[in-house]
Amino acid sequence: MSDSLPSEPRPSGLGATVLLGGALALLGLLTSLPYFLGPIAGAVAVVAAARLRTRPGGRAGPLALGLVLGVLGTLSALAPPVASAELIAGFAALGVLLWIASDPSRGAGALRQAVPIVAIAGLAFAVALALAVGLPTVPYGLGIAGGLAAIAVLLVGFALVAARSGSDRGAATA
Amino acid sequence: MSPPSAARASPLRWRPTAIGLEVAGAVFVFLAFALRTPVPLFAGLPLLAAPVASALAGARGPGSVDLRWSAEGSGPVVELSGTLTLPPGAPAEGLEVRLDPPSGFEPSAPLRVEHDGATVRFRTRWSVREPTIAVLDPPVVVWRDPLGLVEREVARTGAPLPVERYPPELLRLRATRLERVRMVPGETRSRRRGTHGEFFGLRDADRSDPVRQINWRATARVGRWLANEFELDLTGDLLIVQDTRPTPLGAERDDRLLSIGRAASLGIATSFLREKSRVGYAAFGEFVGTVVPLATGRIQKLRLREAIVATRRSPVAGPGERCAVGLSRFFPRGVTTLVISPAASDPLAELPPYLRRRGWPVVLLSPSPLALPGARPALLPEDEALAHRLERLDRRHRLADLWIHCPVVDWDELWSLEGLSLAFRRPSRRRSV
Structure with a gap:
């Protein structure tokens, strides 16, 4: 039946998987776990998650995402409170977003289209990190406040866009 | 069928992945405060911002x-x-x-x-x-x-x-002469003209007319080419009665049998309408409910389709005599009547005799409940075989009793209706088809 239709290229997700695995492994290196348990846990979790989400049926996708997020949370909780760990943890979170966008069940080009979204999330992270560690005299509390402020700005923007899309929808269905 | 419609666009909805990211981000923030370390906070910040950014910056579609x-x-x-x-x-x-x-x-x-x-x-x-x-x-x-x-x-x-x-044999039913099963044949006359049947008159010959259709004597007498015109053979009228009464088989099997019967009704009606036969339809549950009077043409096909699609199982079973009386208000006696009924119980099997006594020549098409896969609860293999034999014997006995009144088609091969075609062609042969 589907022979007459050309097979649409699907993203392999390999690049995002490697990126996320590298970030988690680096984060694991910074933890105080013995026998390189940190990087091993990060790498194994990413490989296992990548295999889970490529299983037929696509029902293991949420489980794969939960596995990655669980390892990310565990490693970030165990990492020392230094600037490099904060930087790597943020990059790992952005890697998670890219990894979601490169899901093989999605059409080709989803990763490219997801770049602006990940960039906005990265901007919020960058603002918070710059406020927290970029200025030597600024305490961490200011970073937290900066991050929350960035989220508030995004929320306001979202409210404006939602109102605009509502008016567009009314025009489209008129 | 409803006319083309435009669905209303709906607002943006959060997907489970977004909720999962927000929950994960919230847990990271909680960890940061609980463990007094800022690292989970920075890991959670992109996760919290991504759904908002996605709704903000993503394409609108x-x-x-x-x-x-x-x-x-x-x-x-x-x-x-x-x-x-x-x-x-x-x-x-x-x-x-x-x-x-x-x-x-x-x-x-x-x-x-x-x-x-x-x-x-x-x-x-x-x-x-x-x-x-x-x-x-x-x-x-x-x-x-x-x-x-x-x-x-x-x-x-x-x-x-x-x-x-529906079964492909239905397309061959249009070659059936309904008069053969009619008590009083030929109540309606076809308006179609063609190359065979009863002589109708003369007309100017056309280049496409075959030589055998040219009336040579008339041509010689008048001095121009004339051809014979014939009135096509009549195939008669057909009334389809769908039995929607509940049976002891249960609602689920009743619905499936009714769905099969509806498909047969539409297929048979479409097939005979192609030959300009008049086709009527009635659904009988507690009373004679849906009725489409005898007519032909494309509009009649649409009427029949709407009526057949709208036919539903009746919660209450009416007596067969009521159906016979009710039909007499809408349809003339003598019309070939195809009753589609599972005949799964004695009250349901009474319908064809009542119709026949009221003057309708009946053919019973009975979708077999035994043909429905998975209709019986799981049994041991030997019990399964025994139960199947008993059910088959019971059904054959019930249908055999009906052969006194009308030809009966036990429709147990659901993707074939060869038996119905045989019943229309050889209605007088009293053997199981």
């Missing part, structure tokens, strides 16, 4: 799409294909098609969606367990952001799609 779709295949195979045409300049990326099979249909191939510039094509294949008629709702078109965090239903035009699957 097309405002509406135009749907063209069709159903192909034959027998139990239903191949659905369609095209979504987007407005000029609208992005096709992120559009997803959701098409769920209705009851009685099972997917036999996955839904394939292909994005091709300004169009999105989709294909899938379903299979039906038994003959059926159904009206499929148009697929739901959803736009989803690249991360799969938010989605929005896209307005689309498109009409529901009727799907009819």
Whole structure:
């Protein structure tokens, strides 16, 4: 039946998987776990998650995402409170977003289209990190406040866009 | 069938992935405060911001799409294909098609969606367990952001799609002469003219007329080419009575048997309408409910289709005598009457004798409950075989009693109606078909 239709290229997700695995492994290196348990846990979790989400049926996708997020949370909780760990943890979170966008069940080009979204999330992270560690005299509390402020700005923007899309929808269905 | 409609666009909806990211981000923030370390906070910040950014910066998707779709295949195979045409300049990326099979249909191939510039094509294949008629709702078109965090239903035009699957033998039924089973043949006269049948008159010959149709004597006498014109043979009128009364088999099996009967009704009616026969329809439950008087033509086909599709199982069973009395108000006696009934109990089997006593020559088409797969609860293999034999014997005994009154077609091969064709052609032969 589907022979007459050309097979649409699907993203392999390999690049995002490697990126996320590298970030988690680096984060694991910074933890105080013995026998390189940190990087091993990060790498194994990413490989296992990548295999889970490529299983037929696509029902293991949420489980794969939960596995990655669980390892990310565990490693970030165990990492020392230094600037490099904060930087790597943020990059790992952005890697998670890219990894979601490169899901093989999605059409080709989803990763490219997801770049602006990940960039906005990265901007919020960058603002918070710059406020927290970029200025030597600024305490961490200011970073937290900066991050929350960035989220508030995004929320306001979202409210404006939602109102605009509502008016567009009314025009489209008129 | 409802006219083409445009679904209303819906607002953005959060998907489970977005909720999962927000929950994970909140847990990270909680960890940061609980453990007094800022690292989880920085890990959670992009996760919290991503769904908001996705709704803020993602493409909005097309405002509406135009749907063209069709159903192909034959027998139990239903191949659905369609095209979504987007407005000029609208992005096709992120559009997803959701098409769920209705009851009685099972997917036999996955839904394939292909994005091709300004169009999105989709294909899938379903299979039906038994003959059926159904009206499929148009697929739901959803736009989803690249991360799969938010989605929005896209307005689309498109009409529901009727799907009819009935045995192929029904197409050969139109060659049947209904007079052979009629008590009083020839009540209506055909208005069709053709090359055979009763002589009707003379007309100017046409270049396409065969030589045998030229009336040589008249041509020689008048001095110009004249051809004979004939009145086509009549096939008679047909009344289809759908028995919708409940049976001891249970609601689920009753519904399936009724669905099979409806498919047969529509297929038989369509086949005879092609030959300009007049076809009527009545559904009998507690009373004679839906009635479509005898008529022919395309409009009659639409009337019949609407009536047959709208026929539902009756919660209460009326007596067979009531059906016979009720039908006499709408249909003349002598019309060949096809009763479609499972005849699964003695009260249901009384309908054909009552109709025959009231003057309708009846043919009973009985969809067999034994043909429904999975109709019986699981038994041991030996018990299963014994139960099947007993059920078959009981059914044959009940149908054999009805042969005194009318030809009976035990429809146990659901994808074949050869038996009905034989019953129409040789109604006087009293043997099981």
